[in-house]
Amino acid sequence: MKTLVNDDPDKAIEEASESLLALRLLCEARQACGESPTKQINGITIHAPSGGLDQWLTPFSLSSAAKDKIAEVVNLLEEDKQAAATKLFETIKGNDNRKIAKAISDFLKATE
Numbered sequence: 001m002k003t004l005v006n007d008d009p010d011k012a013i014e015e016a017s018e019s020l021l022a023l024r025l026l027c028e029a030r031q032a033c034g035e036s037p038t039k040q041i042n043g044i045t046i047h048a049p050s051g052g053l054d055q056w057l058t059p060f061s062l063s064s065a066a067k068d069k070i071a072e073v074v075n076l077l078e079e080d081k082q083a084a085a086t087k088l089f090e091t092i093k094g095n096d097n098r099k100i101a102k103a104i105s106d107f108l109k110a111t112e
Contacts, residue, residue, distance in 0.1 A: 019076035020111060022059045023085060027104045035097050053092050084110035 029048035033039040037050040049055035053070075060073050070089040074082045084107045091103035 016076060016078045016081075019060065019073070020078070020081055023073075023077075023088075024108065024111060026056060026059065027088070027108055030104055031101070031108075052095065053089065056089070056092055081111050 026049055029046050030050070032041060032046050033048035033050070035050060037048060039046050039048075057069050057073060060076065062069050062072050070086065070093075074085045074089070077085055088103045088107040091099050094100075
């Protein structure tokens with residue numbers, strides 16, 4: 001889990017929840033859009049990550065000097081969610097759309 005800010009466990013939990021929500025929203029958008037970067041659903045335009053790993057990492061405030069940006073994002077999450085997130089990102093790095101779709105589904109189930 002992310003390092004506690006001013007030893008405030010509530011702040012750390014809030015940050016972990018926000019990071020999980022952001023990653024779940026990316027996954028849900030990708031499920032809704034498929035391989036397309038955008039899709040109209042009931043008059044609402046959904047934008048989803050459709051390219052490489054960078055599009056998945058953009059919403060997170062990452063250190064520009066970070067060597068392992070996946071680990072930095074994963075560490076923002078609560079410990080019980082980290083393995084699922086790591087597996088998701090490793091699959092995204094492989095850039096196989098069929099495997100990514102399954103990894104997204106698995107991640108969403110694991111983080112319900």
